Amino acid sequence: MSTNLIILAAGKGTRMKSDMPKVLHAVAGAPLLVHAMKAGMALEPSKMIIVAGHGAEDVAAAAQDYQPAAEIVLQTEQNGTGHAVLCAKDALAQATGDTLVLYGDTPFISAETLENMQAARARYDVVVLGFEAADPARYGRLVMDGPRLQRIVEFKDASDEERTITFCNSGVILCSNKNMFELLSQVTNDNASGEYYLTDIIGLAHSAGLSATAVACAEAETMGVNSRADLAAAEAAFQARARAEALENGVTLTAPETVFFAHDTYIGADTIIEPNVVFGPDVTIENGAHIRAFSHIEGAHVSRGAVVGPYARLRPGAELSENVHVGNFVEIKNATLAEGAKANHLSYIGDATVGPETNIGAGTITCNYDGVFKHHTTIGARAFIGSNTMLVAPVTVGNEAMTATGAVVNKNVPDGAMAIARTPQENKPEVAYRLFDKLRAKKARQQDEGK
């Protein structure tokens, strides 16, 4: 059966104290909203509707950047979760199958949990995701009768007895698209908050002779973000899980608690990651690579047997082939290093193609930017770039070519040629002795004068 997805993301998130809508704050390099969308993708939704309100344009841009097919509907006034879902009614007027509601500020619902809910739908008309709360606080309470869910009562509206219930509502709910909107059309705002509660559809379903149940998941999955402290806690939870998964997948982490992953980091088995390594989005590290301490890597692909760092920086578009070595204080951006190429010390390689087995000497810079445009540097196979070479792009250095130390290369270097581009050295006999004598005499005079 097809499933439609509605993600509620209209709230302001006042407690974030931010100009940015809450769902755009990032965990592991991706907005909270994208985590929720990713979770929902597990059910291969036929439609994905984002209900946006505060900062709707930015929310739409972030949603469609991740999923261009995502549809945005507006909720201009936040009149409650039920009202928010109703805003998607027109967008889903022709939809068939089921509809699942997720919250944009709840990033960690697992695929397995959503599949469990889907399985429960075979036996119940409405399925709610619940959890045993360590501290039920102000969550909505699930009023059960055996396996059947009778209704959900919001904390504000609950009796003392109902408040003792610890099985709580996560907010995630699944039922047929038809039932969702038929039941919602009957919801009123006659409650302690004066809001239209999505949760009221359970009681209404019960009265209409429909069946409902609650599927339980771990409380950690339902973690929502309301404040910067929650955001930090969500980041910590994500990192703890990512580190455990990396170890489980055969990656060596010398000091796991100091390595930070992005939401989409892929690390192959037998890779070694030393302490204090940070991964930004869009990184793939193939099996058996070695990432040394204090490296920062984003938007990069690192192949088998490559060695990166210590203190290396790989920026978007860095493509390292097998057995490439990138050493300390080397920055690589939008550049391909072919098999066995080495840039071991203090270099900037940007907008460049480097051939196999080529050696880039210490202090080499690709001067890629003229203040307005970026230009490309091409270096062939088995070339040798002397230390402190300035490669003034656009420029090409041929196969097995060399550049002399300190060269400023602004003309192409043919295959096999040696480029020398620096002022020739001149030695002036005895000049250093005379200069030293002069300077020392000056210093002595100054000391006599008591300066």
Ligand code: UD1
């Ligand atoms: C809701 C549930 C409660 C549950 C809790 C779990 C209702 C009535 N209550 O309460 O049972 O235990 O979540 O966290 O559903 N939103 C909109 N538009 C609105 C209102 C909310 O987009 O008009 C979005 C919010 O941005 C948020 C989500 O819906 O992402 C939940 O809203 P929130 O106000 O946090 O609901 P709770 O009161 O926490």
Ligand code: MG
């Ligand atoms: Mg809430």
